[in-house]
Amino acid sequence: MDEKVKTLVTGIKDSGVEVEFGKYIKCAHCPSKLFGFFENSTGLTICQNNSKSQYITESTLVHELVHAYDFSTATLNDNNLSQRACSEVRASNLSGDCDFIREFLNFSDGFLKKFTGQKVNCVRRKASFSLSQCENLDKCETDKIVDSVFNECIANIKPFTNEQFKKF
Numbered sequence: 513m514d515e516k517v518k519t520l521v522t523g524i525k526d527s528g529v530e531v532e533f534g535k536y537i538k539c540a541h542c543p544s545k546l547f548g549f550f551e552n553s554t555g556l557t558i559c560q561n562n563s564k565s566q567y568i569t570e571s572t573l574v575h576e577l578v579h580a581y582d583f584s585t586a587t588l589n590d591n592n593l594s595q596r597a598c599s600e601v602r603a604s605n606l607s608g609d610c611d612f613i614r615e616f617l618n619f620s621d622g623f624l625k626k627f628t629g630q631k632v633n634c635v636r637r638k639a640s641f642s643l644s645q646c647e648n649l650d651k652c653e654t655d656k657i658v659d660s661v662f663n664e665c666i667a668n669i670k671p672f673t674n675e676q677f678k679k680f
């Protein structure tokens with residue numbers, strides 16, 4: 513997890529953004545069920561009242577750092593839903609949001625295929641859910657937007673190398 517955070521923070525800093533804990537990365541009380549969020553203008557917030565475990569806090573931090581990385585390196589347009597969907601796919605894929613499934617990967621090849629497929633479905637579902645929450649859109653609409661960018665964006669693991677990603 514440390515390596516994920518370090519790699520992302522380095523990538524964000526390299527794009528010219530100052531990443532200061534307490535300023536760019538901060539904690540706050542949030543409405544229930546919200547674990548964290550990112551705003552292009554102010555940086556990212558971790559919801560201290562809802563992040564009940566270290567695992568949730570860490571995966572939320574990585575999730576939001578992926579958004580911060582995408583916005584700081586690619587000058588994404590806040591209003592462009594495809595770009596936001598892409599960032600949600602990447603954040604779910606890279607943060608560990610869906611990695612509890614990996615725990616079960618060691619049974620057999622059949623299981624491996626099944627659970628690898630489940631991870632992909634989990635990433636798709638979470639990305640669509642996040643987008644619908646942020647944008648107040650219907651799930652059917654966000655499913656379509658996520659599907660239109662899914663293959664390209666799940667394959668984009670920047671700033672991580674393949675070697676790093678395999679270890680996650």
Ligand SMILES: [Zn+2]
Binds near residue numbers: 575579599600603642
């Ligand atoms: Zn997100």
